[in-house]
């Protein structure tokens with residue numbers, strides 16, 4: 297049905313309601329972020345006295361200043377960058393290779409492996425904390441960033457694999473077969489022909505795993521006890537003391553924590569958009 | 580350029596045999612067309628030659644070397660895919676030069692080769708474009724070009740024209756043939772289209788259910804089909820088949836008594852015995868519409884069911900004792916649907932098949948030809 301082909305009035309109504317709905321959704325989704333920003337620049341002394349206002353009468357950077365200079369936050373932040381970045385890269389590499397083999401090869405035990413990977417996704421994570429702690433402790437991997445990276449990678453690989461597989465499924469087999477006939481080994485064909493075409497998929501997987509690892513709290517809290525190996529979600533909790541919550545500083549830390557995720561998506565958005573618009577592989 | 584020998588090649592997927600012992604010798608420089616209905620194993624055989632499928636048992640050699648264990652890249656063959664399989668992230672020129680670059684060919688040599696091939700195929704103006712920005716026909720040409728620049732031992736084509744419209748397909752058919760003349764490269768061409776097979780092949784390999792039914796020149800296959808399958812698959816409109824029993828008269832003349840009792844004289848068939856169940860095979864152009872009941876060979880009455888004018892000719896569908904029969908005529912028919920006409924079979928041209936084995940029983944006077952069954 298071609299709606300836009302009708303009279304101008306109907307077109308106006310159609311696109312008007314279209315944008316109205318998108319607008320409503322965007323407002324709904326972004327409002328908490330706006331509130332985060334607002335509270336983070338509100339001076340402490342007027343936070344509770346001014347009542348509910350869309351914008352405080354006075355703004356200040358002192359929360360940011362405090363978080364960056366007086367707290368452990370920069371350290372947590374760096375830990376998170378290391379953990380989330382490494383997890384994203386390792387997971388995506390493993391998922392690319394595994395997803396490719398799922399997409400292209402028939403091999404013994406494939407069904408069993410796929411089933412096992414699905415099963416790992418069914419358990420509530422809480423159930424697994426104790427056994428994982430038991431496994432990691434003797435290896436000296438509790439209270440360490442390496443331990444977190446291993447756990448996050450293990451948990452993200454199954455989903456990331458299925459995600460990558462679906463991207464490989466979208467690329468015709470003929471392409472690497474043509475490359476193999478042209479003189480590539482299968483691995484060369486994968487690297488030089490298939491992988492460049494899967495960049496949108498790689499970007500999406502990187503982004504997904506990065507944000508998942510970036511905001512993970514449960515394991516970060518349970519497996520790590522020292523300040524030195526804490527990630528920023530754990531650090532955020534340190535703004536909650538027994539008697540009060542320092543909302544201003546917490547929100548400022550929250551805003552700062554958004555920066556790497558945003559930067560990351562800015563970096564990969566070129567490929568994400570390409571993935572949505574190109575459809576260049578087939579036809 | 581090289582010859583290709585396939586001996587007793589078998590392909591199984593698990594317990595399912597897809598190819599049952601294929602034997603085929605392809606001469607150096609020959610244009611071979613593998614033809615058969617969808618699913619008969621043509622692509623599988625081609626991909627085994629290319630090295631894209633394992634050979635379950637048997638051997639394939641290219642240029643005298645057994646290639647069973649060689650990777651595709653070491654077989655020095657080029658392939659044109661049905662989907663063209665152009666690399667979407669490379670320009671036309673890069674697509675065509677990819678194989679040469681991998682072989683570390685000198686830059687100037689690559690440029691020369693590309694310029695030359697682009698000229699032959701009329702792609703010169705498109706060299707910088709991405710495949711996305713090309714029409715179907717142009718993509719097809721790029722796929723051809725990518726194969727040609729390499730000067731491989733052999734070309735393999737897997738239904739390369741089936742995504743083109745009819746007119747373009749016809750044009751490319753001729754072009755591929757001309758290219759083959761010019762390059763003289765050994766080619767194996769897979770198609771399910773019997774017209775492509777007829778018009779392009781030096782030799783046709785007719786396949787059915789993973790078995791080669793017949794190998795021969797297009798005319799051989801058309802005029803002397805080895806069995807009912809080949810007879811029905813090759814030729815359009817298709818051959819007519821009528822069941823009956825073989826009869827021999829005292830004076831040595833023979834014929835087939837059709838189920839409705841009418842009698843069609845045939846040349847005495849080698850190996851046929853009296854009362855044997857046989858099938859009469861008659862191409863539409865080998866059935867004449869007799870002017871009256873006393874026409875040539877006597878006429879058998881048949882009811883006209885449909886008249887299909889095709890410009891040059893007319894296809895007349897009749898019902899012969901309940902069996903549909905198609906007749907090809909260059910005359911403009913002067914009868915109407917539902918009227919009765921008399922038809923006569925051309926005794927010299929029609930075939931006798933053993934109904935049980937489906938093999939053709941050739942006339943006694945036909946020389947023993949090389950036929951695969």
Ligand SMILES: Nc1ncnc2c1ncn2[C@@H]1O[C@H](COP(=O)(O)OP(=O)(O)O)[C@@H](O)[C@H]1O
Pocket residue numbers: 592597615616617618619620621622623624
């Ligand atoms: N990977 C596979 N697993 C199982 N059967 C297959 C596979 N590939 C092809 N086949 C079967 O092999 C037969 C021949 O296929 P193919 O060579 O593609 O036929 P064609 O090209 O003549 O249409 C078909 O019946 C098909 O179902």
Ligand SMILES: [Mg+2]
Pocket residue numbers: 621622623
């Ligand atoms: Mg096929």
